[in-house]
Amino acid sequence: MMVMTHVLVGIAVSAVATVVFPEAAPIALVSGALGGLVPDLDLYVGHRRTLHFPVYGPLATLGAVALAVAAPSVETVALATFLAAAGLHAAMDVLGGGLELKPWQETSERAVYSHFHGHWLRPRRLVPYDGAPADLVLAGTVALPTLALGGAVVDPAVVGLLTVAVGYTLLRRRLADCWERLARLVPPSLASYLPDRFATARRSTGLPPSDD
Template sequence: MATTHVFVGLALVAPAAVAVPELATPLALGAVVGGLLPDVDLVLTHRKTFHFPVFGLLAAGLAVGLAAVAPSAMTAGIAACVVSAWVHAASDALGGGPEMDPWRNPSDRAVYDHVRGAWIRPRRLIRYDGAPEDALLATVLAVPALVAFSGPVRWLIAAGVGVSLAYALFRRRLVEWVPDWIE
């Protein structure tokens, strides 16, 4: 679920946001954008075009290094974005495949590894996006962010939990409404 990826990113930056409160907003913004960014490829080759589970680690390391050497709102936000995008791509291997209805016809493709030039197989710890266990994970991951952030960020997190729960409730029925070109 997109919200789960966002909450992972927010949970990762929550300690830094508490330690350096003046960077909380750029960290939150970076984590949210990075948590969503890889799924821009939903209309292209999903989990291949903008998902970099291996190369992303190098980019994340460089971005965090830059933020450590030259700390600023910009470098912190960029680091949060790149780390969240990498974790999103890498963690997609823990779920099911990219198909819209994995409970009917599961694939053996989770996310593409550009280094090896091959697909990583799905581990199915989360059976599919929007599965009940995905909603539970999203809710649990939202807690550190709810504690670390305040104001509008906290309201967006609370709204995201509501969206997660509603999506999980209707997920299997949504497949009938999705246009064929999205798969």
């Protein structure tokens, strides 16, 4: 799923948390948004493996929520919202498409790596790919109640994310074509630094993936 959806889910989590503990509102908003974003920072270093934890993430969330309930404070609520958003990010990606440049082609059976199981979890494709219309609908569905709970700080952020999500959805397939063309232009000596899905695009045209 697109990163905008994940960040919106993180903001929604923080909005719910701050209804119970309003004192944590500013920090919880930031921690929830960061929790939705941070897993995708592994985009160029083992994407959906390095920072995605579909089993350990939710387990860590349970511990953090228990701590926040037992000892509520700005810090414990912020930690719980961060871990909840990050854990949801990894779990949600299992429901999406495969780890490939054009996931609508359904050529990859890798969704998210589970460190608990020691192997890749297969994509469920309930949301066919990041930037699919279903992904945008999910983002909007999460955003609406968040707007109802939000305020002067939350609402502009949510509207901004939704605007970017609409643009990304409209351009998603064209962007994949552009990325594929750019991947073909990368010299073989630098191709090893490309994510696997770009290397696959090079191989599909007969280009060497790297000098190795």
